[in-house]
Amino acid sequence: MIYAIILFVVTYVLMLTFGKYRTCIALGSATIFIISGMLPLNQIFGAIDFNVLMMIAGTMGLVQLFIDSKMPSLLADLVMEKVPNIQMAAVALALFAGFISAFVDNVATVLMVAPVALEICKKLKTNPVPFIIAIAVSSNLQGAATLVGDTTAIMLGSYADMNFIDFIFYKGKPSIFFAVEIGALTSAIILARLFRKEKQLVPKGAPRTVVTDYVPTVLLVGTIVLLIAASFIPNKPAITNGLICIGLMIIGVIYSTIKASGKEPLVSALKAVDFDTIGLLFGLFLIIGGITNMGVIDAAAKLLAKLGGGNVFVLYTVIVWASVFLSAFIDNIPYVATMLPVITGLTNSLGIDPTVLYFGLLTGATLGGNCTPIGASANIAGIGILRKAGYEVKTKDFTRIGIPFTLAAVIPAYIYIWLLYS
Numbered sequence: 001m002i003y004a005i006i007l008f009v010v011t012y013v014l015m016l017t018f019g020k021y022r023t024c025i026a027l028g029s030a031t032i033f034i035i036s037g038m039l040p041l042n043q044i045f046g047a048i049d050f051n052v053l054m055m056i057a058g059t060m061g062l063v064q065l066f067i068d069s070k071m072p073s074l075l076a077d078l079v080m081e082k083v084p085n086i087q088m089a090a091v092a093l094a095l096f097a098g099f100i101s102a103f104v105d106n107v108a109t110v111l112m113v114a115p116v117a118l119e120i121c122k123k124l125k126t127n128p129v130p131f132i133i134a135i136a137v138s139s140n141l142q143g144a145a146t147l148v149g150d151t152t153a154i155m156l157g158s159y160a161d162m163n164f165i166d167f168i169f170y171k172g173k174p175s176i177f178f179a180v181e182i183g184a185l186t187s188a189i190i191l192a193r194l195f196r197k198e199k200q201l202v203p204k205g206a207p208r209t210v211v212t213d214y215v216p217t218v219l220l221v222g223t224i225v226l227l228i229a230a231s232f233i234p235n236k237p238a239i240t241n242g243l244i245c246i247g248l249m250i251i252g253v254i255y256s257t258i259k260a261s262g263k264e265p266l267v268s269a270l271k272a273v274d275f276d277t278i279g280l281l282f283g284l285f286l287i288i289g290g291i292t293n294m295g296v297i298d299a300a301a302k303l304l305a306k307l308g309g310g311n312v313f314v315l316y317t318v319i320v321w322a323s324v325f326l327s328a329f330i331d332n333i334p335y336v337a338t339m340l341p342v343i344t345g346l347t348n349s350l351g352i353d354p355t356v357l358y359f360g361l362l363t364g365a366t367l368g369g370n371c372t373p374i375g376a377s378a379n380i381a382g383i384g385i386l387r388k389a390g391y392e393v394k395t396k397d398f399t400r401i402g403i404p405f406t407l408a409a410v411i412p413a414y415i416y417i418w419l420l421y422s
Helices: 002-018 019-035 041-047 050-068 071-083 084-102 106-124 129-144 152-158 176-194 216-230 239-259 264-272 273-292 296-308 311-328 332-350 355-371 378-388 395-421
Strands: none
Touching: 002 296, 019 071, 019 129, 019 273, 041 152, 041 273, 050 216, 050 239, 050 378, 071 084, 071 106, 071 216, 071 296, 084 129, 084 176, 084 216, 084 296, 106 129, 106 152, 106 216, 106 378, 129 176, 129 355, 129 395, 152 332, 152 355, 176 355, 176 378, 216 239, 216 264, 216 378, 239 264, 273 296, 273 378, 296 311, 296 332, 311 332, 311 355, 311 395, 332 355, 378 395
């Protein structure tokens, strides 16, 4: 186990230090995990989340058709008509992304909203990096708000036999949805402060962009609707969301190719697929599979339980904040999967209701990914979009927004959940 931990730590230090080479570092480390036997050959396939990779590829292609139709430019015009300055434009886009992300996967949300932000920044001649980062962290935040917002929320709902309404009202009390929304409110204030120097007025009166084709917009909205609908289907295939995104992209490419009487839409959609981002995620999935196989995540879960002792408040505090820290570096899905039965065993031995610890786990594990640029798939997707647009995102650029945003969201949620469910 010690070798797996050392390799894991070295990998992440290198990725955070050398941002331009994250994909090569991740794939190289994954190769070492496989060659060394820390990730057995028969576990490689299971370690890779093909659903996420297919969602990213499909949505990227569909979003490119969406961009080519000039709809993002029109949406940018509409946003600019409503906000007074760049500061409020950034906050409005982040809140909009958060709202969508409460019902749609975080990665898909970022891929859909980011083009609008890029178009606004282009029109206003301002740096889009902080805009996209704000959209990514806001999307991650709202993933815990509803049963369908994130994989970890779905896992908790399945494990604890909770339905969609239970995330809003549970056992006669306002549920985790309100904890997340309180966090969203406080984090929006933080975003407003982080963008406080962006007081340039947004020009008014410019003519609105004319959309050339509404079919890509219909397909993108259809993606959102189908992703929401699919979340209610029990026992569905693990790659359902990925198939939806790939399928609608294929429909969009076929339609656009026929309309254009040429292969330009196909070429445009394929070029839009960021294989560097997909490669990075591919490598990270294998790395997490390796440390999971070596028992690192199990050991971390047991250590958290031990640190909490028999005091419920200490246990709750340890679970929330350790989850925040760990999720900044490891995939929260295997971590949550490991911690759920650990929490059940602990609460059974203590004779207490596990709800407060369940919600604390979900809050910390979901929001912790906002601390680093490689802590969540949505962050990686957002940075990939910026890289393709010619912008480099350094670790300090991300943490300048991600860490204060995380603290502003977690602290009120941490207090709220304890007061209502302890």
